[in-house]
Structures are given as C-alpha cells and as structure tokens.
Amino acid sequence: MVNKLRIAMVTPELAPYARSGELAEAVAGLTRFLARSGLEVSIFLPHYRRPELDSLSKEVVLEDLQVPVGGKKFPATVYRAEPGRFTLYLIDQPKYFHRDYIYGSPQGDYPDNAERFIFFNRAVCEFLASSRLKFELLHCHNWPSSLVPMLLRSVYQKKPALKKTACVLTIHNFSYQGEFPAESLSLTGLDWNYLNSHQLAFRGKFSFLKAGLLFSEVVNTVSRTYRDEVLHNHHDLCAFFSRKSKPLYSLRNGIDDEEWNPATDPLLPANFSRDNPAGKSICKRHLQKELQLPVEDNTPLVAFVGYLTRLKGLDLVLEAADSLLASGCQLVVAGQGEEKYEQALSQLHQAHRGKLAFKPEFSAGLYHQLLAGADLLLMPSLEEPCGLTLMHGLRYGTVPVVRATGGLRESVQPFSADSGQGNGFIFEEFQPEAFFQAVRQALQVYASPELWSRARANCLATDNSWSKMIRKYRLLYQKAIILNRGGNI
Numbered sequence: 001m002v003n004k005l006r007i008a009m010v011t012p013e014l015a016p017y018a019r020s021g022e023l024a025e026a027v028a029g030l031t032r033f034l035a036r037s038g039l040e041v042s043i044f045l046p047h048y049r050r051p052e053l054d055s056l057s058k059e060v061v062l063e064d065l066q067v068p069v070g071g072k073k074f075p076a077t078v079y080r081a082e083p084g085r086f087t088l089y090l091i092d093q094p095k096y097f098h099r100d101y102i103y104g105s106p107q108g109d110y111p112d113n114a115e116r117f118i119f120f121n122r123a124v125c126e127f128l129a130s131s132r133l134k135f136e137l138l139h140c141h142n143w144p145s146s147l148v149p150m151l152l153r154s155v156y157q158k159k160p161a162l163k164k165t166a167c168v169l170t171i172h173n174f175s176y177q178g179e180f181p182a183e184s185l186s187l188t189g190l191d192w193n194y195l196n197s198h199q200l201a202f203r204g205k206f207s208f209l210k211a212g213l214l215f216s217e218v219v220n221t222v223s224r225t226y227r228d229e230v231l232h233n234h235h236d237l238c239a240f241f242s243r244k245s246k247p248l249y250s251l252r253n254g255i256d257d258e259e260w261n262p263a264t265d266p267l268l269p270a271n272f273s274r275d276n277p278a279g280k281s282i283c284k285r286h287l288q289k290e291l292q293l294p295v296e297d298n299t300p301l302v303a304f305v306g307y308l309t310r311l312k313g314l315d316l317v318l319e320a321a322d323s324l325l326a327s328g329c330q331l332v333v334a335g336q337g338e339e340k341y342e343q344a345l346s347q348l349h350q351a352h353r354g355k356l357a358f359k360p361e362f363s364a365g366l367y368h369q370l371l372a373g374a375d376l377l378l379m380p381s382l383e384e385p386c387g388l389t390l391m392h393g394l395r396y397g398t399v400p401v402v403r404a405t406g407g408l409r410e411s412v413q414p415f416s417a418d419s420g421q422g423n424g425f426i427f428e429e430f431q432p433e434a435f436f437q438a439v440r441q442a443l444q445v446y447a448s449p450e451l452w453s454r455a456r457a458n459c460l461a462t463d464n465s466w467s468k469m470i471r472k473y474r475l476l477y478q479k480a481i482i483l484n485r486g487g488n489i
Contacts, residue, residue, distance in 0.1 A: 005477060007034065008135045009043040010124055012102060012117070012144035014088075016364055017052045018045065020102045021307050022388040023172050026222070026253040027141055033256070033466040034473065035085035042135070044124045047079060047092035048102060056081045058090065065130070067093075067123045069115060070187045076123045091123045103144075106339035114180035117208070118187045121147035129159045137166045137477050143178030146212025147188065150200075153215050155189055166484035168476060169216040171209065172253075173385050174230050174237070175311060178208030202237065210237065217480040220249040222386035223407035229383070251473060252407065254466035255391045262396050262460075267368040272397070274460035277453070280372065280397055287373030291357035293330050300446050302329045302439075303374035303398070305367065306389055308337025308345070313380030313403060318344055319432040320439065325355045327443060334359040334370055371396045376442055380427075380435045384408045391464040397456045399445075400424040401438050411464065415455045417445060423458040 009031055013024035027043070035041045047053060058081035065076040079090040091097075096116040104110045125148060128135070140148050149167035156162050185195050185206045195201045202210045213219055219241075221227050227250035231238050241248045259265075262280070263273040269286040272279030281297060288295045302324060306312050317333070318341075324331055333345050333356075342360050349358040359366060371377065377393040379402045384390075386407035390400055394411070402408040404426050415422035427438040445451045482488075 005137060005474075005481075006040045006135045007042070007137050007139060007477065008128075009041065009139050009141065010121075010145040010148050011043065011045060011141040012120070013141075014043060014045050017056075018048045018050055018102060019362065022253075022386065023142060025255075025388050026172060026386070029254060029256045029466050030473065031086050032084065033254075033470050037470050037474070039474070041085075042087040042089060042133075044089045044091065044127075046097045046120050047077075047090035049098040049100070053090065056083060056088075058088075061089070062127065062131070065123060065126055067119055067126050068189050069119050069122065070189075074119060076119075076127075078123075078127055089127070091120055091127075093119060093123075096120070106337065106342055114178075114184040114206070114208075115187055117144040117178070118147065118184070121145060121151060122188070124148060125151045125156050125162070128165075129156055129162060131161075134161055135165055136481055137168060139168045139170065139477075140212060140216070141170050142172050143176055143208040143212070146178065146208050146216075148212075149215035149217075150190075150211040151188070154194075164484065166218075166477075166480040167216040168218045168220060168480050169212040170220045170222065171212075172222055173311075173383075174209075174221070174234055175383065177202075177210075177237070179203065179205040180208070182206050213237070214240070217483040218249060218476060219246070220251055220476060222250070223252050223410055224250045225409045226250070226383075226385040226406035229406060249476060251469060251476060252410075253386045253388055253391075254469045255388060255395060255464050257395065257463075257465040257467075260392055260395045262372060265368060265372070267365045268372050269369070272372075274397075274457050277397065277456065277460070280456075283369065283373040284375070285373075287332075287369055288330070290369070291332055291359075292354075293332075293357055294354060296330075300329045300375045300443060301373065302331050302376040302378060303370050304331075304333045304335075304378045305370055306335050306379075308333075308335050308341035310338075311382050312384075313378075313382055313430070313435075314341050316380040316430070316432055316435045317378060318348070320436045321348055321352075321356065323436055324439065325352055327440075329376075329443070330355055330357075332357040332359070332370065332374070334366060335362060336360055367392075368396075371398050374398050375446065376401060376439075378439075379403070379408060380430075381405055381408060382430055387411055391462075394423060394459045394462040394464065397460040399442060399452075399455050399459055401435075401442050402426055403430060403435070404428050411462075415445060415458070417448075417451055420451075420454045421458070423455065423462055 015024040062078040270279035270282035412424035
C-alpha cells in the first residue's frame with residue numbers, strides 16, 4: 001500500500017520560496033526524498049509576496065474558492081506549479097498573505113495571525129473537499145497548519161473524499177504553540193462546546209497546537225532528545241501521550257546531501273571535500289573579503305547563522321562577543337529576527353569594525369558561503385529541536401560549538417585531542433562562562449593544524465542525509481493510515 005500513497009504536505013514555510021527558520025528546509029528536503037523514493041507528493045503553501053513565488057511558472061486551478069472565516073466568506077485563488085518532482089498548490093489571498101514577513105515583523109507577530117492561518121487551514125480543506133484530488137495522508141507542520149486534522153474530523157467529516165484521509169502532525173518546535181484569545185474559535189466555524197479543557201482550550205486560550213495533537217492520528221517531533229525534553233517540560237500539553245495509546249514519535253530531519261555537497265556546490269567560490277579540503281581555505285578568504293574583514297588564513301573565523309532570538313542562544317553570543325574578539329577571532333552573525341537583537345548586533349558591528357560583521361539578511365548564496373567559509377559554527381541554543389544548520393555546517397567541515405540540548409546533543413560527539421575522534425565541542429549549562437570555555441577548547445585545537453584538520457575531516461565525514469530517514473517516515477505514514485481506518489498498531 002505504501003508505494004501507492006499520495007501525500008500532501010501542509011506547511012507555512014517551504015525553501016527556497018518562504019523561509020523563516022529551519023522548518024522551510026526540513027519540509028523541502030523531506031518532500032524531495034519522498035518523491036525520489038516513489039511516492040506522489042504535493043505541498044499546500046500560502047502564496048506570500050515573495051519574488052521566488054511570483055517568478056514560478058504556475059497556472060490557476062481554482063479562481064474563486066469561497067473560504068468561510070467566522071460569519072463571512074473570503075475568496076481565494078489556488079495556483080498549481082511543478083517546481084520539481086512534487087506539485088505545489090499556492091493559496092492566494094492578498095488580505096492575509098501579501099505582507100513582508102510570514103508571521104510578523106521584528107517588532108512582533110501580526111495581530112491577526114489567528115485569522116490568517118484559520119483562513120489557510122480552511123482553504124486547504126475547502127479545496128480538498130471540492131476538488132477531485134484524493135490524498136491518503138496529509139502531513140501537517142507546526143501550529144499554523146495544525147487545525148487541518150481537527151477540521152477534517154468536524155466541519156468536513158461528512159465529505160466522502162476526506163473520510164479516509166489520515167493526518168500526521170510534525171511539531172518542529174513546541175515553544176511556538178499558536179495560542180490565541182478564546183474568541184478566535186468563532187472564526188473556525190466550530191461550536192463553542194469545543195472550547196473546553198479536554199479539547200481546544202489551553203491556559204484559557206484557543207490553542208492551534210492542541211487541536212493538532214488531539215485530532216491527528218500520529219504526532220511526531222524531530223529528535224529523541226527533544227521528545228524527552230518536551231515530555232518532561234510540557235506536562236500540561238503532553239498529558240494525553242502514552243507509549244501504548246498515542247506515543248509521541250521522534251523521527252529526525254535530515255539534509256539533502258546533493259544540494260549540500262561542498263564538492264559540487266555551485267554557490268561556492270571553490271569546491272572541496274574530505275579528501276581534498278584545500279578549497280575551504282579559498283572559501284574562507286572569499287568570505288572575509290566579502291564581509292570586509294582582514295583576509296587572514298590563520299585567524300579563526302567564527303559564525304552564528306540563524307533566526308535572532310533568545311531560543312538560539314544569542315544572549316550568550318552577545319555576552320561573549322568582546323571576549324571572542326579579544327582572543328583574536330573574527331565573528332560574523334547573519335540572520336533576521338527580534339528587533340532588540342538586530343539593534344544590539346548593529347551596535348557591536350559599529351564598535352568592532354574589521355573584526356565583527358553583521359548581515360541582517362538571508363539568502364541561499366550567503367548561507368552556503370558562510371557555512372563553507374567559517375572555521376567554527378556557534379549554536380549555544382537554549383533549545384534546539386533538531387538542528388539543520390548544524391547538519392549543514394558539519395557537511396561543510398565547519399566545526400560546531402553547541403549546547404547539549406535536543407538534536408544538537410545527538411549530532412555532536414566531543415572532539416578528543418588524544419584519540420582524534422569527535423566532531424565538535426559541547427557545553428551543558430546555559431551560562432556565558434560555560435559557553436566561552438567550550439569556545440576556548442575549540443580555539444586550542446584550532447591552534448594545532450594537525451588536530452584541526454582531523455576535527456574538520458570528522459565533520460566532513462558525518463552523514464545526516466534524508467536517505468537514512470525516508471524508510472522510517474514511510475512506516476510512520478503507514479501507521480497513521482491504519483489508525484485512520486480503525487486498525488491497531
């Protein structure tokens with residue numbers, strides 16, 4: 001049965017078209033590898049105002065889809081594109097999606113996010129109910145798509161085309177739960193009786209994430225360690241999980257090792273590999289020049305790449321920045337995020353010109369070149385469910401300094417100067433002293449070219465390809481379908 005599956009991803013993000021964090025990369029990679037394995041895969045995504053989406057070759061498949069939101073109906077146009085081995089369906093409504101950001105600006109979230117994503121979830125369900133498309137399974141990602149399972153089992157439960165559609169929900173980060181004022185429930189079209197502690201009410205609010213947890217056949221998160229952390233730290237939200245009746249699965253994300261291949265990457269100024277690493281030095285010199293830093297081969301170039309938020313450990317980076325630079329490092333920080341962090345980094349950049357570079361932007365070219373040119377990758381995260389940036393850095397021979405949390409704990413083995421084994425440096429406590437101590441250990445190894453070459457080679461040899469995980473995802477889908485049809489697993 002699994003070889004004939006038709007699967008649809010429902011997601012608020014998809015690389016390279018709409019990206020806020022690692023979710024976009026994860027969905028894109030999983031989709032490509034599922035398609036390569038023989039499954040028929042489609043994706044539903046809001047049609048944001050993005051040049052990458054506007055430039056796609058696409059056709060209108062439904063011009064006036066009427067989508068109920070509260071007591072009104074809003075029109076949506078559904079586009080179809082074929083950007084690869086999958087089909088992309090874009091839900092277009094300018095009122096909700098023609099904005100500069102996906103969830104909000106650096107000043108904060110959009111105040112109408114509940115309405116925006118209720119519209120998206122309802123639009124997906126309305127389109128599926130009215131079209132001839134039939135999917136055996138919908139794979140929903142994070143809170144912005146987690147109303148779909150609930151809507152299928154309530155508003156659309158009598159639609160023949162949707163009765164046999166199973167749902168898998170992957171939660172890439174439990175810290176973002178989609179909690180909104182209780183009155184937001186009225187926008188879904190559901191009865192107020194759903195707003196109780198056993199169903200959609202959570203801490204006095206309407207919880208998107210709780211809806212997905214309750215109504216999906218299977219719920220997954222993105223590493224074993226993170227699953228254990230969630231079950232330990234989120235007792236109220238995860239109380240209904242149990243090993244027998246409804247386990248919380250933990251299938252990791254992976255990376256596309258064809259796209260992320262330093263030996264063939266066309267975005268790099270020079271290619272390199274474990275057997276021929278010389279090109280990495282060329283990448284470093286090119287990056288230093290682009291960042292207007294002194295071009296110095298023997299100066300360690302340290303990078304932080306990602307969304308600028310407390311959860312990524314940026315406070316530790318800011319506190320350690322002066323010490324890092326005083327130790328002789330060059331530091332580059334790249335990414336967008338909360339306004340206070342963008343302002344703090346801009347001030348640091350002004351104070352340390354020639355030593356610190358700040359790039360408040362994101363592009364595929366910059367991302368690849370940063371990870372290829374840097375010597376060290378800083379990921380001192382407060383929490384890190386999986387860590388795709390880490391996996392990309394390892395693939396490009398950039399040695400990580402990480403806090404032992406979530407997927408970072410699983411992916412990094414401490415480097416030992418005695419044995420030459422290990423692929424990074426780890427610290428436990430979320431404290432500046434612990435973080436900088438781990439950085440010092442890395443710099444001591446960097447000072448020995450022979451040891452550093454060994455650490456870098458170990459990184460380049462690490463395999464985090466999606467191909468290792470596809471069979472597990474196919475089995476997870478099979479479990480969801482069996483449960484949807486009344487079977488036991």
